[in-house]
Amino acid sequence: MPMQMGFRWYGEGNDKIKLSDIKQIPGVTSIVWALHHKMPGEVWEVEEIAVQKQLEPYGFNMDVVESVNVHDDIKIGKPTRDMYIENYKTTMRNLSKFGVKVICYNFMPIFDWTRSNLFHPVGDGSTALFYEKNMIQDDYNAMAKYILDFTEKYNMSFPGWEPERMAKLDQLFKDYAGVDHEKLWANLKYFLEALMPTCEETGIKMAIHMDDPPWDIFGLPRLLTNGENIDRFLKMVDNPYNCLTLCSGSLNADPNNNVADIVRKHCDRIAFAHIRNVKHFPNGDFSEASHRDCDGDTGILDILKAYHDCGFEGYIRPDHGRHLWDEGPGNVRPGYGLYDRALGIMYMLGVWDMLDKLEGKKTTV
Numbered sequence: 144m145p146m147q148m149g150f151r152w153y154g155e156g157n158d159k160i161k162l163s164d165i166k167q168i169p170g171v172t173s174i175v176w177a178l179h180h181k182m183p184g185e186v187w188e189v190e191e192i193a194v195q196k197q198l199e200p201y202g203f204n205m206d207v208v209e210s211v212n213v214h215d216d217i218k219i220g221k222p223t224r225d226m227y228i229e230n231y232k233t234t235m236r237n238l239s240k241f242g243v244k245v246i247c248y249n250f251m252p253i254f255d256w257t258r259s260n261l262f263h264p265v266g267d268g269s270t271a272l273f274y275e276k277n278m279i280q281d282d283y284n285a286m287a288k289y290i291l292d293f294t295e296k297y298n299m300s301f302p303g304w305e306p307e308r309m310a311k312l313d314q315l316f317k318d319y320a321g322v323d324h325e326k327l328w329a330n331l332k333y334f335l336e337a338l339m340p341t342c343e344e345t346g347i348k349m350a351i352h353m354d355d356p357p358w359d360i361f362g363l364p365r366l367l368t369n370g371e372n373i374d375r376f377l378k379m380v381d382n383p384y385n386c387l388t389l390c391s392g393s394l395n396a397d398p399n400n401n402v403a404d405i406v407r408k409h410c411d412r413i414a415f416a417h418i419r420n421v422k423h424f425p426n427g428d429f430s431e432a433s434h435r436d437c438d439g440d441t442g443i444l445d446i447l448k449a450y451h452d453c454g455f456e457g458y459i460r461p462d463h464g465r466h467l468w469d470e471g472p473g474n475v476r477p478g479y480g481l482y483d484r485a486l487g488i489m490y491m492l493g494v495w496d497m498l499d500k501l502e503g504k505k506t507t508v
């Protein structure tokens with residue numbers, strides 16, 4: 144099976160982009176979706192999942208879910224984790240009834256992706272997500288307030304930034320007080336070992352997303368941060384269903400990470416590839432950039448070549464894009480506009496098609 148190109152879509156009524164818009168981007172086969180109204184730990188019911196059959200008339204598959212979020216009790220290792228793991232298994236079995244093949248998830252304590260500015264000028268009139276190192280130091284409440292004020296003002300929700308959870312931040316920090324790196328590794332192992340039989344039963348791969356940014360923030364441990372820790376993760380539960388969502392932009396926020404090398408080393412365990420370009424500044428700040436190789440420092444061409452060389456048969460999606468033209472606060476999900484992701488797809492498929500051609504292969508969807 145050839146590589147499949149995906150596009151993340153937040154669902155009817157929750158995303159201004161229409162499926163008919165996405166249909167006009169050449170080469171997209173897969174809508175990367177989720178039930179965004181579900182809280183971490185809740186079972187996704189069959190009737191709720193069935194709504195996604197709306198993708199079928201457009202010829203899109205629903206193979207990849209991003210994300211089924213993991214309840215904090217599992218990450219902390221509370222006794223209640225077993226109940227939440229059982230719920231997770233039920234969700235997997237329900238998803239498998241609709242042909243889902245990959246679940247993307249993450250294991251970051253409390254906070255999901257973290258940025259200091261959602262609409263930072265890139266310099267050409269567009270804006271992008273930005274990380275100002277000095278802004279993300281001690282005051283987690285200030286950072287959370289910036290994100291939540293934004294979501295409230297524009298009446299949107301971000302996965303991983305549920306207001307219900309964020310309202311209990313101080314309590315969550317207390318709950319995580321004893322969870323250091325080793326405890327978090329052990330809790331991740333416990334979670335995955337419990338799920339592997341259900342993966343084998345349902346054929347679903349669990350694909351962990353890299354931590355974004357790939358370093359500890361606010362004193363909270365982060366694990367999926369570099370090549371060495373990825374090696375450890377894959378060995379820890381050495382099962383073909385224990386896979387990666389290799390996010391190039393998350394990893395390359397640390398310029399010491401060589402994403403192409405990781406692709407070559409672990410291609411068979413990468414179920415899902417996020418391709419995003421990042422531009423670094425000397426003071427440690429970084430900005431997200433267009434997918435064009437020379438617009439950032441991530442090595443997009445090397446990464447695509449690595450996937451192509453190893454015969455990658457998983458799913459690729461453009462990760463975040465810039466906000467272009469009329470896209471701005473209030474009419475676009477930060478990082479998830481239509482235009483720059485569409486441009487990113489065309490750039491990636493252009494590279495991919497040429498690599499196919501150089502090998503004498505016929506270009507396919």
Ligand SMILES: [Mn+2]
Pocket residue numbers: 352390391393417462
């Ligand atoms: Mn990503």
